[in-house]
Amino acid sequence: xxxxMQKRVTGAEFRYLRPAKRRPTQYEEVTxxxxxxxxxxxxxxxxxxxxxxxxxxxxHSTRLRARxxxxxxxxxxQWFRPYVEQQAxxxxxxxxAVEGAKRSGLLAELTPRWRDILAxxxxxxxxxxxxxxxxFCYVQREALSDVVATPLVFQGLDKDRHxxxxxxxxxxxxxxxxxxxxxxxxxxxLTDPIYQPSREYVERLLACRDWGEITVASNLIFEPLVAxxxxxxxxxxxxxxxxxxxxxxxxxxxxxxxRRNVAATVELVRFLLADTPANxxxxxxxxxxxxxxxxRAAHACAPxxxxxxxHPLTFxxxxxxxxxxxRTLLQDLGLPVPQEVQA
Numbered sequence: 282x283x284x285x286m287q288k289r290v291t292g293a294e295f296r297y298l299r300p301a302k303r304r305p306t307q308y309e310e311v312t313x314x315x316x317x318x319x320x321x322x323x324x325x326x327x328x329x330x331x332x333x334x335x336x337x338x339x340x341h342s343t344r345l346r347a348r349x350x351x352x353x354x355x356x357x358x359q360w361f362r363p364y365v366e367q368q369a370x371x372x373x374x375x376x377x378a379v380e381g382a383k384r385s386g387l388l389a390e391l392t393p394r395w396r397d398i399l400a401x402x403x404x405x406x407x408x409x410x411x412x413x414x415x416x417f418c419y420v421q422r423e424a425l426s427d428v429v430a431t432p433l434v435f436q437g438l439d440k441d442r443h444x445x446x447x448x449x450x451x452x453x454x455x456x457x458x459x460x461x462x463x464x465x466x467x468x469x470x471l472t473d474p475i476y477q478p479s480r481e482y483v484e485r486l487l488a489c490r491d492w493g494e495i496t497v498a499s500n501l502i503f504e505p506l507v508a509x510x511x512x513x514x515x516x517x518x519x520x521x522x523x524x525x526x527x528x529x530x531x532x533x534x535x536x537x538x539x540r541r542n543v544a545a546t547v548e549l550v551r552f553l554l555a556d557t558p559a560n561x562x563x564x565x566x567x568x569x570x571x572x573x574x575x576x577r578a579a580h581a582c583a584p585x586x587x588x589x590x591x592h593p594l595t596f597x598x599x600x601x602x603x604x605x606x607x608r609t610l611l612q613d614l615g616l617p618v619p620q621e622v623q624a
Contacts, residue, residue: 301354308358313351316427321351342423343493345564346557350426353552357432357541364435368442371534375446378530379453387526388457394590395523396461399454402585403516403528404466405476407447412483414440416495423492432545433496439538446531453527475585478578479507485574497564498571500546504539505607506575506622507582512536514599515585522591543610550614565616572619579603 300309317323318338327336382388417437424430451463470476482503486495512532520528553560579600586596604622611618
């Protein structure tokens with residue numbers, strides 16, 4: 282009887298992922314290929330298409346193309362456990378700030394005009410955050426790989442947390458300040474000229490059915506230009522001058538989330554441009570389409586900078602700061618800078 286020849290199996294043949302470096306990180310081990318596809322390991326094909334034949338994930342869900350969607354890596358390397366730990370630290374910081382302000386009576390020292398701004402424009406901002414939460418509920422479902430979808434899932438959760446933080450702070454103010462109420466916030470969101478271009482922006486995104494376009498329009502355009510202008514340049518900078526020590530702490534956590542999410546999208550754009558050069562035309566088209574809308578939304582917020590009793594900076598100064606950062610972001614990616622934000 283002839284001996285059976287056995288093939289020597291190497292460790293490499295057991296690997297189901299291709300790490301970015303020599304050894305896979307924990308992020309790669311728990312993220313890669315949790316979302317399957319016939320292009321990698323689902324050799325049997327899609328087992329549960331829709332009644333119309335649409336697969337679970339469809340490459341036509343975006344105009345963007347990639348030879349290997351699993352080649353992307355989130356620069357923050359976020360997965361569930363570190364994300365939850367990070368958000369818990371954010372919430373602990375907010376809770377400490379609120380409890381300290383209550384204990385020392387600082388909430389009662391808010392200036393009258395600032396109380397009104399918190400009750401109207403800051404309270405109304407939660408509707409904008411919630412609108413983006415709804416956008417990312419769709420985006421994370423349609424994204425074409427797990428490594429691309431994971432930071433988008435977390436961004437949706439960020440947006441929901443931000444909206445909730447505003448609502449909870451409002452409850453604290455209602456308890457500490459007799460007569461304070463944010464009951465008019467929804468009317469402000471629906472009718473006030475300051476917010477109408479922003480509302481139009483998020484409603485257009487809610488109607489959009491290209492998850493890549495929503496991601497670019499959110500993180501490469503609206504967040505750097507409009508969200509940064511409202512939260513960092515207006516609310517966070519003005520609050521301390523009006524006796525408000527809590528709002529800047531809340532917005533520090535918002536800014537940390539924003540910087541992480543923008544960085545994730547910037548890296549996604551870098552990956553897509555290197556993987557498939559034709560993506561440059563598509564992304565540049567989106568930047569050209571959505572930037573003027575964001576500029577209108579930003580300029581509609583100019584009156585905010587004159588509402589409070591004290592004015593630590595003007596709208597023009599704030600706008601110059603955010604547009605300078607925005608131009609640098611686009612230039613670093615090699616994307617054309619729209620005329621509306623040129624110096």
